[in-house]
Amino acid sequence: MLKDERGFALPMVLIFATALTLLGITLLGVSLNQATRTMQQEKREQAFYIAKSGADAVASHIIERFNPITLDSASITDLNDNYLKDIPLGAGTFSATLTKDSSTDEVKILSVGEVDGVHNQTALTLAMDAPAETMTHAILSGNNISSTGSVAIYNNGNVAAKNKINSKPDIVLYGGEKEEDSSVDFPSPLPELDDSKWPVLEFRSGMTINKSGRYDSIEVAGNQEVHINVNDHRDIHLSFSNVVGKMAGTMNQGTLSFKVSGPGDGVVHLYMDRLDLSSLNIVNTDLRKVVLHVKSYMNLSGTSTMAGVLIFAPSVNYAEVKGSLVIQDGAMVVGDITNLTGSIKVHYNAQFANLIKATRRYVRHHWSGT
Incomplete structure (x- = not known):
């Protein structure tokens, strides 16, 4: 009996040892598998955060560099093809693709991160910070238009006021309409230009400007001119706190001319808190896009001529206007026009009137998986 039991024990030991070996191999495989999955998951998470960043x-x-107009199809193609591929970031790389919805101007950024061959992705949508109302108006006033001077509108542009239009003689319209008590959407206020950290640059007559800058207050004596060179798709933002003419008698005198040219199709933004000159001329033979932003006060007492420009002054009372203002290819958005004794002539051009869209900025709207 004992002999039989001793013969039975050896196979049992062998079977048990084999089972333990197989179990060990299985557990090792599971552990390696789990480690691989854990490592893959960690890389997927890393790839996701790289994609998001x-x-x-x-x-x-x-x-920082575009608005809904300058971010056109050419700019998007240039970015997609030449700048947004295999960019090193952290432990991996990312590639991005831009698409733009032509009906809403929303921009989708699809970003794919990669870490050691493991990919993950996310998408960020940008939208405008405020609506961009379509402008069919040569002059749009947020309050009244009161004139004893002359107002003439050409090229089927309309004139609208949220309240009353009192003009004697009557406004001369070449194809457009006059709208009192207008229900048209008045453009939303602009966000403040944050130039507080920009260095204050020296302003001098005859200079050439080809990039954004802050010049603070300037006093214009005599005739001064500045050249602005538009050389790419990017906007140029020029900030002037106050632009005033040298005091002569009871009026500020001085003529300032911006000569705008160049091969680029970016938008030139001129920001002024207070504009008080004899004349401001925007000489723009190539019809580059220009937006003149005036925040609080606007007075031009002499003869001013501007081409390819949208005057965007929705909070300004354009008061006691004794001079003449001629806008070739453009439009004017103003808070109020009172006591116009001089003249305004606007040759309406929808392309420039709708530079309101160029006053809008993109903001981060929402994230999504794709």
Whole structure:
């Protein structure tokens, strides 16, 4: 009996040892598998955060350098083809693709992160910070238009006031309409230009400007001119706190001319808190896009001629206007026009009137998986 039991024990030991070996191999395989899955998951998470950081960096680039007009199909193609592929970031790389919805102007940034062959993606949508109302108006007033001077509108442009239009002689319209008590959407206020950290640059007559800058207050004596060179798709933002003429008698005198030219199709933004001159001329033979932003006060007492420009002054009372203002290819948005004793002539051009869209900025709207 004992002999039989001893013969039975050896196979049992062998079977048990084999089972333990197989179990060990299985557990090792499971552990390696789990480690691989864990490593893959970690890489997927890393790839996701790289994709998200990349999308956010691309968004910052667009917000700082483009608006809904300058971010056109050519700019998007250039960015997609030449700048947004295989960009190193952290432990991996990311590639981004931009698409733009032509009906809403929303921009989608699809960003794909990669870490050691493992991919993950996310998408960030940018939208305008305020609606961009379509402008069919040569002059749009947020309050009244009161004139004893002359107002003439050409090229089928309309004139609208949220309240009353009192003009004697009557406004001369070449194809457009006059709208009192207008229900048209008045453009939303603009966000403040944050130039507080920009260095104050020296302003001098005859200079050439080809990039954004802050010049603070300037006093214009005699005739001064500045050249602005538009050389790419990007906007040029020029900030002037106050632009005033040298005091002569009871009026500020002085003529300032901006000569705008160049091969680029970016938008030139001129920001002024207070504009008080004899004349402001925008000489723009190539019809580059120009937006003149005036925040609080606007007075031009002499003869001013501007081409390819939208005057965007929705909070300004354009008061006691004794001079003449001629806008070739453009339009005017103003808070109020009172006591116009001089003249305004606007040759309406929808392309420039709708530069309101160029006053809008992109903001981060929402994130999504694709």
